Amino acid sequence: MVAKKIILVNGSVRRNKTSYSFARTIKALSEKRDSNADIINAIDYFKGKSSLEDLEELINNCHIIGFIAPVYVDTLPYPTIWFLEELSKKYGEELKGKGTFAIGQCGFPEIRFCQSVLDACRSFAEDHNMTWLGGLGYGGGAMLDGALLEDLGKKGEKMILAFDYAIDNILKGEKIPAKSQELLTVKIPKILYWPLALYLNYKSRKISLQMGATNIEEKPYI
Amino acid sequence: MDWVILDGSSKDNISARRVTDLLTRNLENKKITYNYFDLEDMNILACTGCGSCGSKTPGRCGFEDEIPSIIKAIANSKGIILLTPITFGGYSSLLKKAVDKFTLIGLPLYTVKNGNLLHPMRYGYHNLIGVGVGKDTTEGQKQAFKLLIERNALNMQSPHHKAITISLNNKSAEAENEIMDLVKEVSAW
Numbered sequence: 001m002v003a004k005k006i007i008l009v010n011g012s013v014r015r016n017k018t019s020y021s022f023a024r025t026i027k028a029l030s031e032k033r034d035s036n037a038d039i040i041n042a043i044d045y046f047k048g049k050s051s052l053e054d055l056e057e058l059i060n061n062c063h064i065i066g067f068i069a070p071v072y073v074d075t076l077p078y079p080t081i082w083f084l085e086e087l088s089k090k091y092g093e094e095l096k097g098k099g100t101f102a103i104g105q106c107g108f109p110e111i112r113f114c115q116s117v118l119d120a121c122r123s124f125a126e127d128h129n130m131t132w133l134g135g136l137g138y139g140g141g142a143m144l145d146g147a148l149l150e151d152l153g154k155k156g157e158k159m160i161l162a163f164d165y166a167i168d169n170i171l172k173g174e175k176i177p178a179k180s181q182e183l184l185t186v187k188i189p190k191i192l193y194w195p196l197a198l199y200l201n202y203k204s205r206k207i208s209l210q211m212g213a214t215n216i217e218e219k220p221y222i
Numbered sequence: 223m224d225w226v227i228l229d230g231s232s233k234d235n236i237s238a239r240r241v242t243d244l245l246t247r248n249l250e251n252k253k254i255t256y257n258y259f260d261l262e263d264m265n266i267l268a269c270t271g272c273g274s275c276g277s278k279t280p281g282r283c284g285f286e287d288e289i290p291s292i293i294k295a296i297a298n299s300k301g302i303i304l305l306t307p308i309t310f311g312g313y314s315s316l317l318k319k320a321v322d323k324f325t326l327i328g329l330p331l332y333t334v335k336n337g338n339l340l341h342p343m344r345y346g347y348h349n350l351i352g353v354g355v356g357k358d359t360t361e362g363q364k365q366a367f368k369l370l371i372e373r374n375a376l377n378m379q380s381p382h383h384k385a386i387t388i389s390l391n392n393k394s395a396e397a398e399n400e401i402m403d404l405v406k407e408v409s410a411w
Contacts, residue, residue, distance in 0.1 A: 012271075013268060013269065013270055013271050014270070014271050046268065070271075072269065072271070072322050073318075073321050073322055073324050073325065073374065073377075074370060074373040074374050074377060075312050075313065075318070075370055075373075076312070076318075077268070077269065077271075077318075077322060078268050078269065078315055078318040078319045078321075078322045079268050079315075081309065081310070081312070081313065081314070081315040081318050082315040084310060085309065085314075085315055108339055109339065110338075110339070113373065115369060115373070116311075116312060116366065116369060116370045116373055119310075119311045119312070119362075119366035119369065119370070120310040120311055120312050120366070121310075122311075122362075122366075123310040123311035123312075123360075123362070123363050123366060124310045126360060126362065126363070127310065190337050193334045193337070193339045194334050196332070196339065197331075197332035197333060197334055197339060200331075200332045201331045201332055204276065204277065204330045204331055205331075207277045208276070208277040208278075208280065208330070211277050211278040212278070213277060213278060213279065213280050215280065216276075216277070216280050216329065216330065216331070217280070217329055217331075217344065218280045218281050219281060219297065219344055219345060220280075220281045220282050221281070221290060221293045221294040221297045221345070222294075222297050222298070222345060
């Protein structure tokens, strides 16, 4: 396999949480295959901590760009959309022909809520004649709270295996296999949604009280 | 006010602004009231995902910006109209800066409705309309836009929702008809 250069865009507004943890694993899996992966944080460009001009060499030399992002109100967070708009304006031509893939992770257990994140990245690829290599969704990303996958026991092993299958295909220029999504999908029976909701509500109320808020259901703007 | 309009197009996007004019004119003709927010002119800071609005200061963002005026308007409205150039099959960053703060209208609690795990809403339930404007928008991107509105409506448990996409290649009369049909439909909600 020919060594590839990959840019992994962490599309989270929080630099070291779950999206970063996923990016870090994908970087390690790529390097195991003698490819090179650089992780960049969209938020650093949004905040002006990094300059878009400095991306020129990285973009010109890369073969693949991967987007790893949380779901904010059903799609990519605002700073990540801004970053894509800027990439589009500045490097629209240079992106042509490169491979791209995406991983969305949402707080709810159902992966269908990641669909709009994947659609946005696929549309970005389409706008720039990039090769869409597929997308993956993970439900329950917030619960991981940035944990390293190797510290998550059996669950983490399954997730690493899912990314391993994915990166194997991505580096060959092939679509992410369905097996990756199967391994990443946490199947919570719908019958457990109510007990889960009650548990999460108890936790939310407890945290709020600890933080000094007396009424979690307050309506400050009425 | 009946509706809150969040305009995520920039002023130099003349075609998108034409759709804004068509929409507001048609609403006025039907005597439907609205609060219009030109997001390009507003200082709305990016959501940092700190969770403060859910736990520490329920319903309020920990950062000071102009979002309270929008949330106040939404809380007292029957629905929200999202106007945007279709950007990667979804919202422009201008619109998304406000939409990310919709967490303020949701409670950090959970409920189960029709088999979906959802957040109950802080200010009741609002209708949702998405008007996407695009040039050379592909069918896939139009579908993606509609799905995004559906997902927002599902999570907001909107009683009614609708998404329309208007092609900038459309003749003026076609765009006008689409907006007129939309306003006619929503006036019954």
